[in-house]
Amino acid sequence: MQSPLFLARVQLDHLIRTLAEDGYQVVGPTVDQEAIVYDEISSAADLPVGWTDIQEPGKYRLQRRDDEAYFGYVVGPHSWKKYLFPPVTLVASADRTAAGWQLSTPETEPPRYAFLGVRACELAAIRIQDRVFLEGPFIDPTYQRRRAAAFVVAVNCTQAAATCFCTSMNTGPRCTAEFDLALTEIADGFLLEVGSNAGQGIAARLGTQRATAEQLEQGCAARQQAVDQIRKQMDTTGIRDLLMNNLRDPQWEEVAKRCLSCTNCTLVCPTCFCSSVAEVPDMTGDHVDRERRWDSCFNIDFSYMNGSPARNSIQSRYRQWMTHKLATWQDQFGSSGCVGCGRCITWCPVGIDLTEEVAAMRKSVETMANSSTVVSPGQEERES
Amino acid sequence: MTDTVRKRPRLAVFKFASCDGCQLSLLDCEDELLAVADAVQIAYFPEASSRMEPGPYDVTLVEGSITTPHDAHRIQEVRRISRTIVTIGACATAGGIQSLKNWANHEDYLRCVYARPEFISTLATSTPIADHIKVDFELRGCPVNRHQLLEVLGALVNGRRPRLPSHSVCLDCKRKGTVCVEVAQGIPCLGPVTHSGCGAICPSYDRGCYGCFGPAAQCNCESLTNQYLDSGTNIETLLPLLRNFNAAAPEFREASNRLEETAQERGNKR
Structure with a gap:
């Protein structure tokens, strides 16, 4: 990677225009519905200039900044998965004809997205979804085509929310790889790092200068501010065995009293990838669409098998989510399923905090061990 | 055919x-x-x-x-x-x-x-x-x-099974990209305990869910109402939200009765 360049503040618009000229549909942060969401943007004026987000468990509020920063917020309710793994996808169609069923697969060109403002935790999330959708025995064609066509402009965080814990998950806040371009916002513009040939091609067409020592210093300080602001931690020591060896711990009942099983945490999570596929016929039954939709392990219908749901209690569904995210994900994909972005904490309507649940589980397991209570098999939770 | x-x-x-x-x-x-x-x-x-x-x-x-x-x-x-x-x-x-x-x-x-x-x-x-x-x-x-x-x-x-999911309205909001009105704006919303079906209309117009489709499967009304009470929503707002079109649905009925008891307890303390 070559030494960083400097892109003047007024040149950000030029970057967006250049990407658009190259046929990319630029998507980035913008203010909508009292939040900073990801949507199509056409100029730097669409960005959340001068806005920031205040987050805590179960609460998110927009607030004015005292400067005009473009990327002076953290992460919002949306993640890039809505573009790479869309909420609803038409997988195939079938029509009944005199000669039998005729099947067809939609042949559409994948959209070419340029993602502007991808944070380090989000780069990590995309890497995780790459492993899920592209590196197993089955490759997801929708994801593959969209991912291959995408251009990534990362942005280094210069501040953290109270819900951020990327440092515990080793995913940030610094963007180190897997981007085409990366920006660090400083006083009069941006430090620009190039991470790929495609990125080099775009950077060469922007009016950049070599960054001065002072600008590099400013960038370092801005990035350090994000590190310093991170307060939340998750102790991941032995986390797989902690969870998997204590599937009957009473702490699961405690969290189930608060959990709404509403699915919010899984759908804001940038790595959760569950979906269900259904045949949707019209009134005549002669035309059927096969649709894939985002789904969730918190949806009671999701584990429906052989006449009943396999996970027939909130407790069993919360446990499924947490053990998969933090423990069995490691067995399945070789990493944690959590990137420490804090979305599941902020967007849980009752503010359940994943990091606190891990800590509570540790404490509960210790207490159980000290009290030397033996749980007999007869006391085990019945799932249905 | x-x-x-x-x-x-x-x-x-x-x-x-x-x-x-x-x-x-x-x-x-x-x-x-x-x-x-x-x-x-x-x-x-x-x-x-x-x-x-x-x-x-x-x-x-x-x-x-x-x-x-x-x-x-x-x-x-x-x-x-x-x-x-x-x-x-x-x-x-x-x-x-x-x-x-x-x-x-x-x-x-x-x-x-x-x-x-x-x-x-x-x-x-x-x-x-x-x-x-x-x-x-x-x-x-x-x-x-x-x-x-x-x-x-x-x-x-x-002669097939109807496809009618029983999950919460939240899943529909998320598929639509609707930002949670409760978390982002503090609007009391019944979405997390309400049965899917309407297409999550109200939250996309900055309104909380009124629970028109009744309780979702295994909904946790107690946790949600506790959360709203703790974050400053008063009982006078919450009770009519639950005693609405689906007031007598067992889960909503029990939740509203419990709220009324809470109101009485709090009244007695004053």
């Missing part, structure tokens, strides 16, 4: 205590109405046609709740002449807004409203159809969603 002629099921629509909005949803299916008329033979639907054929019927849609001795008797007769009964809407599936009388003295209401209450024969409660007869399928909503209604009719006509 192109090669064989399917026998069209005979459809009937019966109304009990209700506003007619749900059966109007069927007439509201403008684009699909011809396909519906093709798929079923509309045998008894007074709101749509003055031609009323006698039973038995293959598919009977029942709108409304049971509020009078006469209706309690009539619903038995409807069951007798119907092969499959689908109840449609909050009144038929949960007792409707009129179930608010379950918390009051209905005779007080009669005296307030009617000059000659002695001519009125009514029950003390409003109850869902399933409290009176065996119901084959329940379709929620105030009113029902016409796409869901078509889905049920299509499934019955084609």
Whole structure:
């Protein structure tokens, strides 16, 4: 990677225009519905200039900044998965004809997205979804085509929310790889790092200068501010065995009293990838669409098998989510399923905090061990 | 189907205590109405046609709740002449807004409203159809969603299971990209405990969910109401939210009764 360049503040618009000229549909942060969401943007004026987000468990509020920063917020309710793994996808169609069923697969060109403002935790999330959708025995064609066509402009965080814990998950806040371009916002513009040939091609067409020592210093300080602001931690020591060896711990009942099983945490999570596929016929039954939709392990219908749901209690569904995210994900994909972005904490309507649940589980397991209570098999939770 | 002629099921629509909005949803299916008329033979639907054929019927849609001795008797007769009964809407599936009388003295209401209450024969409660007869399928909503209604009719006509998820409204908001109004704006929203079906309309207009589709499967109303109370929503706001179109649905009924107890406890402390 070559030494960083400097892109003047007024040149950000030029970057967006250049990407658009190259046929990319630029998507980035913008203010909508009292939040900073990801949507199509056409100029730097669409960005959340001068806005920031205040987050805590179960609460998110927009607030004015005292400067005009473009990327002076953290992460919002949306993640890039809505573009790479869309909420609803038409997988195939079938029509009944005199000669039998005729099947067809939609042949559409994948959209070419340029993602502007991808944070380090989000780069990590995309890497995780790459492993899920592209590196197993089955490759997801929708994801593959969209991912291959995408251009990534990362942005280094210069501040953290109270819900951020990327440092515990080793995913940030610094963007180190897997981007085409990366920006660090400083006083009069941006430090620009190039991470790929495609990125080099775009950077060469922007009016950049070599960054001065002072600008590099400013960038370092801005990035350090994000590190310093991170307060939340998750102790991941032995986390797989902690969870998997204590599937009957009473702490699961405690969290189930608060959990709404509403699915919010899984759908804001940038790595959760569950979906269900259904045949949707019209009134005549002669035309059927096969649709894939985002789904969730918190949806009671999701584990429906052989006449009943396999996970027939909130407790069993919360446990499924947490053990998969933090423990069995490691067995399945070789990493944690959590990137420490804090979305599941902020967007849980009752503010359940994943990091606190891990800590509570540790404490509960210790207490159980000290009290030397033996749980007999007869006391085990019945799932249905 | 192109090669064989399917026998069209005979459809009937019966109304009990209700506003007619749900059966109007069927007439509201403008684009699909011809396909519906093709798929079923509309045998008894007074709101749509003055031609009323006698039973038995293959598919009977029942709108409304049971509020009078006469209706309690009539619903038995409807069951007798119907092969499959689908109840449609909050009144038929949960007792409707009129179930608010379950918390009051209905005779007080009669005296307030009617000059000659002695001519009125009514029950003390409003109850869902399933409290009176065996119901084959329940379709929620105030009113029902016409796409869901078509889905049920299509499934019955084609002999398949209807696809009607029982998850919360939140999943629909997220698929649409709607930002949570509770988390981002502090608007009390019943979405996390409410059954999917409407397409998550209200939150996309910056309104909290009113729970028109009743309780979602295994909903945790206690946790949600505790959260709202703790974050400053008062009982005067929360109680009417739960005592609404689906006030008598068991999960909402228990939640609102619990809230009332909480209000009394807090009142006593003052």
